[in-house]
Amino acid sequence: MIPGVTYGSQLALGALGITTIYTVLRFSNFAHGEFMSFGAMFTILITWFFTDIGIKLNIIPTALLALPIAVVITIIYCLLIDKFVFKFYRQQKSKSVITLIVSIGVMFFTSGLIRFIIGPADQSFSDGERFILKAKTFKNFTGLNEGLAIKTTQGITVVMTLFLVVLLFWFLNKTKTGKSMRAFSDNEELALLSGINPERVVFITWIIAGTLACVAGTLYGLDKSYKPFTYLQLVLPIFAAAIVGGVGNPIGAIIGGFVISFSELIVTFAYKKIFFYMLPNQLVPDGLLQILSTDYKIAVSFIILVLVLLIKPTGIYKGKII
Amino acid sequence: MHDKKRIIFLFSCMAIMLTLVGVFQSWNVALTIFNLCLISSIMSLGINIQWGNAGIVNFGVMGFAALGGLANILISMPPTNNAWELGGFYIVVGIIIFITSIILSVLIWRKTKFNNKIKYFISAFIIIFGYFLMRYLLDPSIEVIEAIEPAKTGYLGGLNLPILISWPIGGCLAAMAAFIIGKISLGLRSDYLAIATLGISEIIIYLLKNEDWLSRGVKNVNGLPRPVPYEIELQSKEWVIEIANWLEFSLAEMSSIIVKLSYSFLFIITLICIFYLLEVALKSPWGRMMRAIRDNEISANAMGKNIKRRHLQVFIIGSAIIGIAGAMLTTLDGQFTPVSYQPLRYTFLVWIMVIVGGSGNNFGSIIGGFLIWFFWIEAEPLGLWFLSFITSNMSDTSIVKNHLLENAAHIRLMFMGLILLITLRFAPKGLIPEIKR
Numbered sequence: 001m002i003p004g005v006t007y008g009s010q011l012a013l014g015a016l017g018i019t020t021i022y023t024v025l026r027f028s029n030f031a032h033g034e035f036m037s038f039g040a041m042f043t044i045l046i047t048w049f050f051t052d053i054g055i056k057l058n059i060i061p062t063a064l065l066a067l068p069i070a071v072v073i074t075i076i077y078c079l080l081i082d083k084f085v086f087k088f089y090r091q092q093k094s095k096s097v098i099t100l101i102v103s104i105g106v107m108f109f110t111s112g113l114i115r116f117i118i119g120p121a122d123q124s125f126s127d128g129e130r131f132i133l134k135a136k137t138f139k140n141f142t143g144l145n146e147g148l149a150i151k152t153t154q155g156i157t158v159v160m161t162l163f164l165v166v167l168l169f170w171f172l173n174k175t176k177t178g179k180s181m182r183a184f185s186d187n188e189e190l191a192l193l194s195g196i197n198p199e200r201v202v203f204i205t206w207i208i209a210g211t212l213a214c215v216a217g218t219l220y221g222l223d224k225s226y227k228p229f230t231y232l233q234l235v236l237p238i239f240a241a242a243i244v245g246g247v248g249n250p251i252g253a254i255i256g257g258f259v260i261s262f263s264e265l266i267v268t269f270a271y272k273k274i275f276f277y278m279l280p281n282q283l284v285p286d287g288l289l290q291i292l293s294t295d296y297k298i299a300v301s302f303i304i305l306v307l308v309l310l311i312k313p314t315g316i317y318k319g320k321i322i
Numbered sequence: 323m324h325d326k327k328r329i330i331f332l333f334s335c336m337a338i339m340l341t342l343v344g345v346f347q348s349w350n351v352a353l354t355i356f357n358l359c360l361i362s363s364i365m366s367l368g369i370n371i372q373w374g375n376a377g378i379v380n381f382g383v384m385g386f387a388a389l390g391g392l393a394n395i396l397i398s399m400p401p402t403n404n405a406w407e408l409g410g411f412y413i414v415v416g417i418i419i420f421i422t423s424i425i426l427s428v429l430i431w432r433k434t435k436f437n438n439k440i441k442y443f444i445s446a447f448i449i450i451f452g453y454f455l456m457r458y459l460l461d462p463s464i465e466v467i468e469a470i471e472p473a474k475t476g477y478l479g480g481l482n483l484p485i486l487i488s489w490p491i492g493g494c495l496a497a498m499a500a501f502i503i504g505k506i507s508l509g510l511r512s513d514y515l516a517i518a519t520l521g522i523s524e525i526i527i528y529l530l531k532n533e534d535w536l537s538r539g540v541k542n543v544n545g546l547p548r549p550v551p552y553e554i555e556l557q558s559k560e561w562v563i564e565i566a567n568w569l570e571f572s573l574a575e576m577s578s579i580i581v582k583l584s585y586s587f588l589f590i591i592t593l594i595c596i597f598y599l600l601e602v603a604l605k606s607p608w609g610r611m612m613r614a615i616r617d618n619e620i621s622a623n624a625m626g627k628n629i630k631r632r633h634l635q636v637f638i639i640g641s642a643i644i645g646i647a648g649a650m651l652t653t654l655d656g657q658f659t660p661v662s663y664q665p666l667r668y669t670f671l672v673w674i675m676v677i678v679g680g681s682g683n684n685f686g687s688i689i690g691g692f693l694i695w696f697f698w699i700e701a702e703p704l705g706l707w708f709l710s711f712i713t714s715n716m717s718d719t720s721i722v723k724n725h726l727l728e729n730a731a732h733i734r735l736m737f738m739g740l741i742l743l744i745t746l747r748f749a750p751k752g753l754i755p756e757i758k759r
Contacts, residue, residue: 027513028513028517085747095512096512096513097512097513097516098746100379100512100516101673101742102742102743104670104673104742105674105746107739108670108674108735108739108742109736109739109740110739111735111739112732112734112735112736112737113736115729116729116732116733116736117729119728120732232665232666236520236524239517296528298524298528299524299525299528302521302522302524302525305517305521306518306521309506309514309518310507
């Protein structure tokens with residue numbers, strides 16, 4: 001249950017980034033996973049630096065202190081990439097497929113850069129208290145048979161996601177810039193006519209996307225551990241989340257993230273334990289009683305993706321059809 | 323003609339580069355690169371007919387290549403003792419039941435006239451019921467099969483036929499998969515199609531990784547039979563010894579060069595056949611129609627062309643070509659390793675080949691396949707050389723220098739990304755642009 005919420009929040013943050021880019025810049029950004037990885041990498045580097053000079057937060061991971069700086073660096077990187085790569089195609093008004101292939105080029109480049117800087121190895125950079133709630137404490141506290149543990153990173157993930165999502169919605173709905181962004185994504189020409197500066201909108205979009213990518217990447221890295229190649233595998237679940245929720249709809253992206261993560265849990269959950277408590281002993285079956293074996297965990301999101309594309313391509317909340 | 327000169331120039335450049343590798347590194351390395359270049363070219367031909375001539379975005383290269391590899395096992399490995407008697411029957415029955423349930427639910431979906439909610443419910447119920455029935459039949463027999471000497475076999479095995487048959491069969495397998503995938507997803511627009519094919523190819527890889535009874539999963543299948551003689555047999559032959567003496571190569575090196583050359587021979591024949599067939603197809607009215615559909619779907623539709631069917635057709639053909647190439651790759655490796663299938667190496671690299679070479683031109687795809695694969699392999703020594711040149715002023719103990727040299731291998735990803743971006747920016751038509759007809 002709790003891993004589901006955490007993973008769901010991470011997916012939701014990623015999907016939000018993809019949706020934002022899709023609605024404003026009108027292409028599917030395959031490089032988003034690598035942007036996440038890029039952000040996480042800088043968080044790690046800065047965390048190392050901080051621990052070296054002796055700055056340390058006691059209870060929560062030091063990475064949180066490093067995060068704002070990493071966010072700024074990721075944003076700068078996104079803006080540079082946009083200036084040197086994507087801007088050209090935007091001005092050419094290329095087809096979205098071409099820009100998609102361009103984003104694959106960016107993906108290659110970024111992943112090479114990341115591996116070049118930090119190497120392909122596994123990095124763990126979470127420090128501080130490991131658990132908010134230990135399994136044993138929970139048992140003593142509630143008197144239940146099964147333990148429940150909440151890792152610190154899981155708590156941080158959920159809090160950060162809530163914070164960012166609220167901030168994003170406030171920005172999009174209440175501020176003037178946010179409104180101009182929404183107007184731009186609804187109808188580009190009308191927005192241009194009413195005097196909205198497109199470059200400014202694009203600029204802000206990349207800031208949002210960069211922030212979301214960096215935070216999502218760092219949270220994922222904190223929760224699991226940082227391996228450069230996992231982020232490539234994350235791209236598809238994120239796309240799945242964005243599409244399931246309806247591309248172009250921020251609420252949909254969040255819902256989609258949770259739908260994906262929970263269905264992964266439901267499908268690969270070992271139902272044996274439930275039966276164990278519900279049925280008398282003789283009736284408990286032998287196997288683990290999974291609908292699909294755990295190996296298929298990631299594949300579940302792809303299956304959902306394909307199903308949604310088949311049955312309802314607009315997603316749960318009606319987004320735009322690509 | 324300008325184009326012809328350019329083609330000849332590029333191909334001779336390629337030949338010179340391979341020769342340089344042969345002289346400076348070794349002929350063995352050069353031939354290994356050459357063989358993989360040939361396979362890459364075939365894969366990029368497959369993508370080229372889909373993207374360059376019909377405008378379909380297929381990001382499922384990895385899945386089709388893996389299916390081609392699977393054909394190698396199914397055709398040429400010896401069947402496992404009594405695996406078929408013990409469990410094969412139930413597996414076949416279970417899979418047939420599942421497929422029937424899917425077909426049944428699709429039929430109900432299409433033919434009956436209930437309202438949508440009831441339809442959803444019924445078809446979902448049938449599929450779920452079929453799935454559990456399949457699991458009920460399959461699970462025990464899978465366990466039995468996987469228990470037969472798990473260290474050596476533990477899978478159904480194949481038909482023990484010559485491995486060359488598996489190339490066309492691999493194409494057929496990929497074509498069947500492409501038919502299903504195309505039926506499902508070709509109605510989608512380009513971006514969704516890209517994501518859907520990428521997702522489906524991941525599903526295929528997951529199946530191959532985890533269904534041990536079929537492909538031994540992550541335990542890999544080793545020792546696939548070869549279409550060419552083994553090195554050790556060659557080393558005892560008179561004529562091989564004579565040639566080796568004459569060229570002043572060691573016997574071991576000479577024999578492996580001969581093996582690689584015979585592989586190259588097989589691959590070149592396949593490449594030429596596929597290339598010829600594609601050229602004929604694309605020059606014919608059929609090819610003209612494909613290009614018309616690519617350039618303007620609406621007007622082609624207005625002319626009475628069935629766009630969905632043509633797209634499905636070209637999707638199947640292209641995927642079959644990729645399947646053949648995948649089968650060839652596994653034959654060359656001599657083993658089937660599902661873990662080695664990664665989207666970066668297969669799907670996206672092949673796409674870079676097509677785009678750099680020139681989408682819409684078969685010569686372009688071939689040269690793209692050669693060039694990109696060559697640099698994919700050679701970027702590592704080149705990157706190392708480049709970095710040691712840069713860092714030559716630093717002291718040997720410098721952390722920066724050691725770090726740079728350690729990670730030199732990853733330069734190739736950056737390099738590929740840069741090549742793709744530069745091509746798309748400054749020469750979007752690729753090295754050899756599409757012929758204007």
